[in-house]
Amino acid sequence: MTEALDLIGRMAARLLTAKLDADAGDRGAARFVIQGLANDEVVAIITAIQANDALAARLDITLPRHVFEGMADVPATLLTDLAATELRHADCSREGRLMVLTDDSQQQSVAQVQKIDADALLDDVLAPSWIDEASAGLSLDEAHRSQWIAAFRALIRIDRVGLRQTAAFLSSVRSELAEGATLPHAHGHSLLTIGLPRHRRLFDDIPPQKLTWMSLWKARFESHWSRQNFMAKRDLKQIPLPRSLLREKLSPLEEILAPEIYAALDDYIQAPDGVSDNTIKLFEHDWADLAPFFDEAQKADKRRIGAETHEFYQVRSDLVTAAELDYLDEFRERRPLANPAKQIQDEEFYASHADEMREDPRLSALWERFIYGQKVECRDFLDGLVQCLRRTYQPLDAHKRVLVVRAQETGQSRFLGLNHEICTYFAGRYAGLSSAFDGLIRFEGVDAFNYPNFADAIAKDKRRNALATSKRARQLNFRVWLEGEGPLAAASRTAEIKLVWEGDLKTVGLTYPSDLGRLRENSAKTPLIECAAKQARARSRGAGPNLQDVSTLEPAGARDRGAFVPKSRPQSLTKDWKLQVQGLIDLELLSAEGGKRLLEAYATFETAYKLAIEEITYLGFVADSVAVQANAYSALLHAILDADLPALGLRPRFASRYVHRRGRAATQGPASSERVRRRVVLALDNTPAAMSASSTGRRWREALSKRLSSPSFLERQPTHFTEPGWSLFLASCVRMLAEPLGGP
Known part of the structure; x- marks a missing residue:
């Protein structure tokens, strides 16, 4: 065991002792859960506890057998097959019970248990x-x-x-x-x-x-x-340092630098772009010896983006048209400033030539900064993560790389000025993201995922401004970088990218968490209920509902705009289904046996759909039940098509009227309007098909895993890597089908 692991173990044991002492007067056993730590860190903690006889006697240690069985220094007596949910409520004969959570699948059930994680251990x-x-x-x-x-x-x-x-x-x-x-x-x-x-x-x-x-x-x-940027062969502005420039700066220093420093710098220059053994080895020498070289390398280069691009295409003239060559001439001559103003034709040129410019990492970085700015701003968190990944990626000798996402809003006090609806939406929409990409993306201190667990606690603070609507109140900020694992972990991290996610209070999707809650719990006792919304009175003739503007919709049975699931008197589609099936049997349009098969298929789907709604709330799109309910929905449709309905057109009409209503909201004209407008059907995110489509996290994970371990990462066309978002479901399908990540 390394000294670092031993120190972590002893520190955790010390923290547990202090917590047990603090709870000594309380009735019942204390509950602790180790969460978000690597397996070897967990083992180090258990080893430290076992080495402390007094502490070991006070704690009942329970380790999940499927994870820790067979590991060195883990006694078989500590292993259990019980889930953390069961262990939390099970009787305990000692002062406290220590559980281990290796993923987020049971996070909600242990939300109130005292956590032993990185945040707890690194408390000030x-x-x-x-x-x-x-x-x-x-x-x-x-x-x-x-x-x-x-x-x-x-x-x-x-x-x-x-x-x-x-x-x-x-x-x-x-x-x-x-x-x-x-x-x-x-x-x-x-x-x-x-x-x-x-x-x-x-x-x-x-x-x-x-x-x-x-x-x-x-x-x-x-x-x-x-x-730290120099360790990745980038300057202080995160722009790659070209080998030619470094060589040019080193030559005049040969007589000034010590021979061993000069040789190390020469190896550094010859090393591949990005982080490698040679780039890290250089910094084993003290910065005082390296500063003369990097001070020179950091000095402004007289060439600007226009000049560098023009030079790049001088030897690649076959890749650009005559008109584009004229554009490059104009760019170089008329906009020679270090930070030229961006124009429409700049974006068009970059869209056409981004891939080939990646041959020159410095030029590619200059253009990305020029086109996108110095930070990544997004409305779709997944899309923002991939934009960061594209910018931070560098070739690396390490076998495996991890994208690290560290939140700036850490600690409950940082949420006092943030909008409640925005935080609730983020937690609901991206639930389970950490589990979905465990081992590929490491989320550090992202308390926003757990916002519902402490929302009530901070609501009592007099500084809380839950209704704030300013831009800052609608944003969550992150720092993102890529790093290798193993010996290079500490030094191989790339430069950081700032990621800003912003929620929009005007969009329909903001009510997603509350709609899910009403599907889970309502007086109809089923998640299969009628969803509807009314169109608000439009100012212009022919205007329809706009999913980016909740003012174009009025909810049915709820005050907040954008909500489609009614708060009161929900209409049960299950009850309606049973009545319609029985009606067909009474009219002798359907046999009793055929009716039984339809009812059984529907019941199977309802059970699967109910479980999916429950699990998607806490696990997000990674939940297995999401795919299960989609299969059950498919089986229900096939049962209708196979039913012995005599009329040729009856089966599709029956399916359309009584099955496809699940997860749809039909809009009606405004209540005060004499003329009812054409009805528009909105496919919500709780349709069985949409839920299944948004569960493609496994496909994304597989593709991301391949690319993070491949030196050819991002050599293809730029990917978007986004979830459906809040567009109409058909548009969502188009985006997902166009997504190349699932391809070979």
């Missing part, structure tokens, strides 16, 4: 405990302890380092202190463990009497963080 108040554990065996006086705590708090506050890297950093600092280094030098030397260039003198300018000032440590960390 635990900084002294971390330092006490890390410094065990060192002769550390109180003054140096206080300084180390201040430095560690600064690192936690920056919130850019994961649990494993944090533990590795502390272990490295401890080793340096044991060798006699000063505290500032130990921190500077250990920076490589958190993916930053080693810089022994980074903290030297902090006056000795101010080494307990957390803000000063934090400022030095942040000032150095952008230099």
Whole structure:
């Protein structure tokens, strides 16, 4: 076991002891759940608990057998086949029970259980405990302890380092202190463990009497963080550094730099673009020795985007038309500024030539920044993630890569000024996303996924402004980067991309979570109920409903616009179905046996649909039941087509009238209008087919897995990788069929 894992285990054991002591006066056993940690980190925690006889006697440890059976250092007596849902309520003879959740499938059932996760372990108040554990065996006086705590708090506050890297950093600092280094030098030397260039003198300018000032440590960390880009052969603006430029900057420094530094820089320049062993190895040397070279490399290049593009196509003239060559001449000559204004023809040119420009990573990055801006803004979170993936991707020698998504709204207090409906929609729409892409996308501190669990708690805060409608109140912010796993994990991370997701209060889809809730629980006792909406009075003749504008619709049986499932007096489609089938039997248009088959097929579908509605609320599109209900729906349609109805046109009319109503909302003219407009049928996201189509997360996951491990990633046409969103279902199908990710 590594020193970092051992430190994580001991720190978790210390935290559990403190929590048990705090709950000592309470009746009943305390419940804890380890969540969001790697399996070896879980094993490290269990090992630390077992090594502490007093703590081991107080805890009932339960590990899922299907995950931990056969692992070293895991006693068979700790394994269980019971789910966390059952363990939470089962009797416990000890002071507390420790459970482990390895995915999000049971997250809702343990929402109120005390969590032992990365956020809990890296809580700011635990900084002294971390330092006490890390410094065990060192002769550390109180003054140096206080300084180390201040430095560690600064690192936690920056919130850019994961649990494993944090533990590795502390272990490295401890080793340096044991060798006699000063505290500032130990921190500077250990920076490589958190993916930053080693810089022994980074903290030297902090006056000795101010080494307990957390803000000063934090400022030095942040000032150095952008230099992480150099490890990926990019400049401070995240633009790739071309090999020719680096070679040009290195040559004049041959007599100035030490031979070993010059040789390491030469290997760095020859290394492939992106992160590799040679690019990381360079930064084992101290930044003070490397700074002269990178200061020169960072100086502004006289060439601009127009000039670089013109030069690129001078040797590829067969790829552009004569008109496009004239456009490039004009771009170079008339818009020579570093940040030229974007025009329509720029977007057209980029759309036509984006793929071939990827041959030059620097030129591709310049154009992406020029066309898209310095951050990714999206309304569809999945689409935003893939845009970030396209921009951060670089060839990498590591066997596997992970897209890391870290939220900036971490902690309940960060949600006080955010709109309640927007947060509720995000949590409902993207439920289960973490499980769907487990091992491919790592979500860190995305409390927005769990917003419904703490919405009531923050509602009592006098600072809460749940009805805020400003742009900032409708946005969630993330930092996204790509990193390898294994030995390169710390240093192989790419430059960060800022991702901004924004919700729209005017769109119909905002009521999706509340509609699901009314489908689950209503007086009809079935999720198969009539959905409807009325068209609002339009200002212009012939205007119809607009899914991007809730003001064009008036809900049926509910006050909030955009809701299609009625709050009161829902009409049961199940009851209607049974009456119609019995009516056909009474009219002798359908045999009793045929009627029985239709009722059984419908009952099977209803059961499957009900389970899917339940699970999609908590698991999202990854739920297996979503595909099951679609198959049951298909079987119901076939049962109708196979029924012994005598009239040729009766079966399709029957199916259309009594089956396809599930998940549809027929709009009617405004109540005050004398002329009823043409009816428009909206296919909602709770149609069986739409639910099945939006469950393509497995297809996306498979494609993403292949591409993250393939050096040819993104060599094809740019992908959009989006879910259906809130367009009409037919348009959703068109988008999904056009999506190339499922192809070979």
